[in-house]
Amino acid sequence: MLSFDENINEDILSKFILGECNSSEKELVINWINEDDKNREYFDQLESIWIESGKLDPKPIMLNPEKAWSKIENHIDNDTKSKNIKVYKWLATTAACFIIGFGLIRYFSFIDNNIYKIENNLISSLIDTLPDGTIVKLNQKSSLCYSYDKDKEQRMVSMKGEIFFDVSRDSLKPFFVKMPVGFLKVKGTSFNINTKNKKETKINVTSGIVEISRKLKDNQMIDAIILVKNESGIINKKKSKAEKNKAEPDANFWHNKTIVFDNTNLAEVFKTIENCYKVDINYNNIDTSNMDLSTSFKNENIENIIKVICASFDLDYSIIDQNYTITKNENN
Numbered sequence: 001m002l003s004f005d006e007n008i009n010e011d012i013l014s015k016f017i018l019g020e021c022n023s024s025e026k027e028l029v030i031n032w033i034n035e036d037d038k039n040r041e042y043f044d045q046l047e048s049i050w051i052e053s054g055k056l057d058p059k060p061i062m063l064n065p066e067k068a069w070s071k072i073e074n075h076i077d078n079d080t081k082s083k084n085i086k087v088y089k090w091l092a093t094t095a096a097c098f099i100i101g102f103g104l105i106r107y108f109s110f111i112d113n114n115i116y117k118i119e120n121n122l123i124s125s126l127i128d129t130l131p132d133g134t135i136v137k138l139n140q141k142s143s144l145c146y147s148y149d150k151d152k153e154q155r156m157v158s159m160k161g162e163i164f165f166d167v168s169r170d171s172l173k174p175f176f177v178k179m180p181v182g183f184l185k186v187k188g189t190s191f192n193i194n195t196k197n198k199k200e201t202k203i204n205v206t207s208g209i210v211e212i213s214r215k216l217k218d219n220q221m222i223d224a225i226i227l228v229k230n231e232s233g234i235i236n237k238k239k240s241k242a243e244k245n246k247a248e249p250d251a252n253f254w255h256n257k258t259i260v261f262d263n264t265n266l267a268e269v270f271k272t273i274e275n276c277y278k279v280d281i282n283y284n285n286i287d288t289s290n291m292d293l294s295t296s297f298k299n300e301n302i303e304n305i306i307k308v309i310c311a312s313f314d315l316d317y318s319i320i321d322q323n324y325t326i327t328k329n330e331n332n
Helices: 010-017 023-035 037-053 066-083 266-277 302-312
Strands: 099-101 104-112 115-120 126-129 135-138 142-149 154-160 162-166 175-179 182-186 190-194 200-207 209-215 221-228 231-236 243-246 258-265 280-282 292-298 315-320 323-328
Touching: 010 023, 010 037, 023 037, 115 126, 115 135, 135 142, 142 162, 182 190, 200 209, 200 221, 209 231, 221 231, 258 266, 266 280, 266 292, 266 302, 292 302, 302 315, 302 323
Parallel strands: 154 175, 280 323
Antiparallel strands: 099 104, 104 115, 115 142, 126 135, 135 162, 142 154, 162 190, 175 182, 182 209, 190 200, 200 231, 209 221, 231 243, 258 292, 315 323
8 A cells, every 4th residue: 555654745756756855865765665565656657657748847967977987997997807708698697699790799798797798790780688677779880888886776888889778767776878978867768879979979869858967077067958758969079068959860760760750841851861761862943941741750661751751742753773853743
């Protein structure tokens, strides 16, 4: 049976979800959650409402996991120098698995019980599950290192390249991602991070709520912003503040062949399609200023997409090799 007491109410539970509780309040909430399965179930439902609504406007939460991560990195370096552990995954559960194909190597390795590493050197993306249940999809030439800090009850990931995360929700164990210019914090959500451009990091949120924080000098992080579903964030090394925009239409195309247009101008639509399908689209004689598209495509071939777009705006098209020319429909 759900049991509120004089110290626990929806206000303090909401503060806990937003990371705004002080240490004593946090302890109260954690003890209350652990008292009864009904309490935990109620808390999970409340958190789901906050996450799925996507309408939060909390105060930015200043993150400070830098010291924890430094400790982890030192541990990794020391362990690697002393042990250089690489054990085949198919020979043991604490493993490194090498798959040889086309002269490339994909491997997983545990450095110790709390550190998990994945590296993708294949010509395609790969999917794996972290020890906490989080599903990750790594693009080519991408890697990550996952750890769990028992003292701080934090899940930590350092990454390079481009990775899609579907984070396993755990209200009591926040999930941090270390990026080239800052940190990202979630409790359970899905998002794509692209760090291929060394000058900036791009984050696109598919579901839930994400917080990103800019790291400047002396490990001081400022300019934290909140991103919700269908929003993106960009952190540029040369800019003092992170930027918030609509999610990029093709952010997840590399791993699920999905493009989502949300009131997107037709010129941007064509540019996105060109990038995804490696084609050229000529629409020089079309005024796109009042043409906006809201739809999504998944696993569609390029010609079907062009047909749908042309039908939507009363246009016509012709194709030579991989070159599409869009024209006005002369039949009307």
